Amino acid sequence: MRWIDGHCDVLSKLWREPGLSFYEDGPKLDVTLPRIREAGVGMQVFAIFVPPDVSRAHSWETALAQVDCFYEGVVKDERLVFPVLDRNDVEQLGMDGRLGAFLSLEGADAIQGELLHLRLLHRLGVRMVGLTWNHANEVADGIEEERGGGLTRFGRLFVREMGRFGQFLDVSHLSVRGFWEVMDQTDVPVLASHSNCRTLCPHPRNLDDDQIRALIERDGLIGLTFVPKFLHSDPDQVRLNDLFRHLDHLLDLGASRQIVFGSDFDGIDQKVPGLANTKDLSYLEERLAERYPEHLRIGWQRDNFRRFLLKHW
Ligand SMILES: [Zn+2]
Incomplete structure (x- = not known):
């Protein structure tokens, strides 16, 4: 196992277009099993x-x-893919060449204000929940909601229920106020699965330095993402080097043990040159190896994420 990728949107593509196959390469999916195997994503x-x-x-x-797409389309052949549901599964990662598939929910909108929906999704294998996408829902405001509200009363119950299951809370997309309420008022394991640095690229989806420091202090994770508009204020100018600028900024803030990657493949139309799909993680690995010592690079590619899971499970 050479990589863990903290975010992709394959499932919504499989849902929209039932003929698509995760098991075959094709032009419509960035993340496919053949590419995952080639790049060594565990x-x-x-x-x-x-x-x-x-x-x-x-x-x-x-x-x-x-x-259903996750079980019927991804975890279809358990000789090749298995669902990551508990500590035992994390310990199996990379042991036999199979892909560990980890199910998350991006935005609690679909929960519709019903804790029973959260409980059922946990039973169905969801182990990480992002409270919002960009808009407001029953739990909290998303980052594009102009009033910038935090968690609702229901949202506090929701996070408490997540804590009961040991679910991971993803703060990417959450409003700034919601972020600080999660950090100051809850004790669940927190990560930002796909966000970059606002100091370098002032997109609201990125994290400011205080947020990054708080995630470091919490021993959470920060998933560097390949979304061009989160890497460069003019996304047409984006180069792979911009990803390294963001990485270096995180290092300057002391985040070496918090850095992971959350590609956002299949959730983006525009790509960083050289990072078109999962296969290109091999190219990224080569470039990383030119710039950074191996023990650090391995942490960001794989071990930080695994350590985080084992710490909390
Ligand atoms: Zn997203």
Whole structure:
């Protein structure tokens, strides 16, 4: 195992286009099993993402349909892929060449204000939950919600229930106020699965230095992401070097043991030159190896994420 990838949107593509296969290479998916095997990805996080064009009335059934895509389309052949559900599964990562598939929920909109939906998703294998996508929901405000609210009363109950299950809380997409309420008022394991540095690229989806320091102090994770508009204020100018600028900034802040990667493949149309799909992680690995010592690089590619999972499970 050479990589763990903390975020991709394969499931929403499989849900939209039932003919697509995760098991075959093709032009419509960035993350496929052949590419994962070629790049040496040992664990991939698969996000359930209900797009905003789905009405609230259909959001829950859409989330369930994507859980079905996870089991029928990804964890289809257990000789090649297995679901990562507990500590034992983390210890198995990389042992036999199989891919560990980790199920997450990107935005609690589909929960529709019902804790029983959260409990059912946990039963179905969801081990990480991002409280919001970009908009407000029953739990909290997302980062694009102009009023910038934090957690709701229901949101506090929701996070407490997550804590009961030991679910990981993903703060990417969450409002700034929501972020600080999670950090100051809860004790669940926290990560930002796909966000970069706001000091270098002032996109609201990125984390400011105080947020990064707080994640370091909490021993959380920060998933550097390949989204061009989160890497460079002019995404047409983005180069692979911009990813290293963000990485170096995190290092300057002392985040070496917190850095991981969350590609956002299959959630982005524009790509960093050289990083078109999962296969290109091999190219990224070569470039990283030119710049950084091996023990650090291995931490960011794989060991920090694994350590985080083993610490909390
Ligand atoms: Zn996202």
